[in-house]
Amino acid sequence: MSSPARRLNAGRDHADYPSSDEFEPLTRQRLSDTLVHRIVGLIRSGDVREGDRLPSITEMARRFRVGAPTLREALLKLESMRLVEIRQGVGVYITGGR
Numbered sequence: 001m002s003s004p005a006r007r008l009n010a011g012r013d014h015a016d017y018p019s020s021d022e023f024e025p026l027t028r029q030r031l032s033d034t035l036v037h038r039i040v041g042l043i044r045s046g047d048v049r050e051g052d053r054l055p056s057i058t059e060m061a062r063r064f065r066v067g068a069p070t071l072r073e074a075l076l077k078l079e080s081m082r083l084v085e086i087r088q089g090v091g092v093y094i095t096g097g098r
Contacts, residue, residue: 031070032070032073032074032077033074033077035064035071035074036077036078039078039083040078040083043094048094049094049096050094051093051096052093053091053093054091054093056091057071057075057092082095083095083096
């Protein structure tokens, strides 16, 4: 009895496969990066404006269906981009990149 991999490749020569130039590389993106793009989209669309306070971390994590650590990581990235300001004990505010 042959293995599934042997049956799959039976009769195929390596020359039959596309060259590595024909394959598009896969890029792996962290969930926090995806979240950053979604929040930036909200800012650009005008759904949130400069000076607006974002909901609590717990509320945003629930809305985006991610864990609080993932959301915090995304907010830190946004802060490094100067799109939000994190005020300890007060909240997260949109700065608009200033």
